[in-house]
Amino acid sequence: MGYTIGQVAGRMGLTAHTLRYYDKEGLLPSMRKSSSGLRVFTEEDIEWLIIIECLKGCGMHLKDIKHYIDMCLQGDATISERLELFKKQKERLEEQMAQLKKHMEKVDYKIALYTEALKKGSIDSARRNQYLASEKERIFGSEIKSITRP
């Protein structure tokens, strides 16, 4: 009673290759093989896969997922550690979110600039040079005097 790797792959939206890879990486602790060496997926394996998908859905790396699985196998003693893991993950996500927002601001600025340029037919080089000058000032301080273009 069980599923073949192909059946599970199809159902889970993964490839058989990926499932073998997960197995090799120790993400499927309940995996068993038939006498002839074929993987037989049971309910338990599928549950682990669902957990893996959930954690991937948290943006977690496979290494951390592996660590989580190992902790699960150790039982309730690791609950606080598992909570910590998710808290750290939340921090990571928040950082990424902040980063994305900064990126978005820059992109919006560029879109505004180029939308304007498209109207005029050429980019506003005064504005462009002003940006470069201020960045140079920020990065090089007073080391650079000339900020004009050759």
Added chain:
Amino acid sequence: MGYTIGQVAGRMGLTAHTLRYYDKEGLLPSMRKSSSGLRVFTEEDIEWLIIIECLKGCGMHLKDIKHYIDMCLQGDATISERLELFKKQKERLEEQMAQLKKHMEKVDYKIALYTEALKKGSIDSARRNQYLASEKERIFGSEIKSITRP
């Protein structure tokens, strides 16, 4: 009159390796070398670096940055294409943002679950099994009947 690779690297917060890599990838179109083969960074090179940093700050891949630089070199004729590039980048960022928000929701759920578990000393296996069951239903439909754990 110019800067050495080490000076620029230090000032820009990059390594000399990275600058050589950028040069090799064609991201520094104005790079010149001294008679003895050493890179001499001019104002213009630094301006390109500032532009590269800005675009990296938009979350853009180096390949797209290279493309952008090539378009800049072609002048005002490419303005509308450059605008398109940033609009596409904005879409990409919005997608990533949506993804991150989904991740965050899942992580928050896990934190709630484990915070509760920590209080009780063990995880709520009824709740856990309910989640697994609903996911299995979603993924496998009616194919799986038994949803209990061995």
Added chain:
DNA sequence: ACAAACATTAGAGTTTACTTTAGGTTAAAC
């Protein structure tokens, strides 16, 4: 004039999460 600090190159290595390939074994269908 010579050492220390800094530069050069080509090319190999790193990371993550797969994906592909090659060469074979097993199971299902007819």
Added chain:
DNA sequence: GTTTAACCTAAAGTAAACTCTAATGTTTGT
């Protein structure tokens, strides 16, 4: 009973953006 579809392993390949190595060359300071 044979073809074919699906499976196996081990190992190499991929992408991005560096990062490092080794062997060598150049510049600067004393």
